[in-house]
Amino acid sequence: xxxxxxxxxxxxxxxxxxxxxxxxxxxxxxxxxxxxxxxxxxxxxxxxxxxxxxxxxxxxxxxxxxxxxxxxxxxxxxxxxxxxxxxxxxxxxxxxxxxxxxxxxxxxxxx
Amino acid sequence: xxxxxxxxxxxxxxxxxxxxxxxxxxxxxxxxxxxxxxxxxxxxxxxxxxxxxxxxxxxxxxxxxxxxxxxxxxxxxxxxxxxxxxxxxxxxxxxxxxxxxxxxxxxxxxxxx
Numbered sequence: 001x002x003x004x005x006x007x008x009x010x011x012x013x014x015x016x017x018x019x020x021x022x023x024x025x026x027x028x029x030x031x032x033x034x035x036x037x038x039x040x041x042x043x044x045x046x047x048x049x050x051x052x053x054x055x056x057x058x059x060x061x062x063x064x065x066x067x068x069x070x071x072x073x074x075x076x077x078x079x080x081x082x083x084x085x086x087x088x089x090x091x092x093x094x095x096x097x098x099x100x101x102x103x104x105x106x107x108x109x110x111x
Numbered sequence: 112x113x114x115x116x117x118x119x120x121x122x123x124x125x126x127x128x129x130x131x132x133x134x135x136x137x138x139x140x141x142x143x144x145x146x147x148x149x150x151x152x153x154x155x156x157x158x159x160x161x162x163x164x165x166x167x168x169x170x171x172x173x174x175x176x177x178x179x180x181x182x183x184x185x186x187x188x189x190x191x192x193x194x195x196x197x198x199x200x201x202x203x204x205x206x207x208x209x210x211x212x213x214x215x216x217x218x219x220x221x222x223x224x
Contacts, residue, residue: 004154042216043201090154098143098205098212102154 003027006091006103013081014111021076021106023091032074033100034066035090043090049074081110113138113204117215124192124222132187132218134202143205144185145212146176150198158200161185172196197222 004025013019025032034046048056049068063085065077074091086109092100118133136142143162147155159170166178176187185202202215 006154043214092155094212098203099145099157099160100155100203100212102147102156104154107152 004091004093004101004103006089006106008106009104010107010109012109012111013078015081015083017081018077018079020078021089021091021108023074023076023103025072025074025091025093025101027093027095027101029093029095029101030071031094032068032071033092033094034074034076035092037088037090037105038086047076078108081108083110086110113140113142113206113213115202115204115213115215117200117202117218119218120216121219121221124220126194126222126224127191129188129190130192130196130220132200132202132220134185134187134215136183136185136202136204136213138183138204138206141207143207144176144178145203145205146170146174146185146187147201147203147214148172148198149201149217155201158187192220192222194222194224196220 007022031050033048036044045058046060047066052068063080067075088105090105091103094100114137116135124130145160146158148158149155158174159168161168161178169175174189199217199219201217203212205212
């Protein structure tokens with residue numbers, strides 16, 4: 001157990017589907033993050049939540065909708081995605097110093 | 112704001128040879144420094160970190176890194192690599208005031224027998 005658990009590990013969806021990615025952290029951290037990792041590109045920070053409040057949205061298209069009901073859970077709701085949204089979506093949590101603890105990622109394929 | 116440059120995108124190396132992965136950063140404030148490793152089909156795992164104190168930092172799996180403030184570098188080294196060290200390595204920098212983490216583009220290390 002890594003301390004940060006992501007489900008599902010793999011997801012295939014059509015462009016008209018609605019799905020959600022889930023992240024749960026068991027570390028007692030107050031901040032949670034969504035990152036997108038595409039092949040041959042640097043890690044892209046998507047959203048940051050601190051004490052359940054969204055503190056950063058890096059110009060992410062509205063077809064990605066985050067939800068943070070409490071400090072331990074983070075969701076990424078997906079709707080009408082495009083094939084270029086296929087990527088590994090990584091969830092992370094942190095407390096201080098900026099050190100991030102990552103989950104194993106959800107590999108998303110949009111057909 | 113800070114930025115991170117990993118000078119090598121790919122590093123091929125033979126088993127039991129040493130390896131060095133270079134990382135330079137730019138920042139107007141004091142920083143924390145990190146190296147993460149990502150094995151195939153997995154998330155990122157912390158290798159080591161520099162927060163304060165000794166500039167030579169030892170991490171897991173025999174890796175170490177040295178913080179050089181004058182050269183704004185944080186190069187990662189291992190004296191003898193194994194096949195299992197094949198992975199992607201990310202350097203990251205965090206602003207001490209707001210803890211925002213910036214990542215480099217990554218260095219792919221391929222270890223061959």
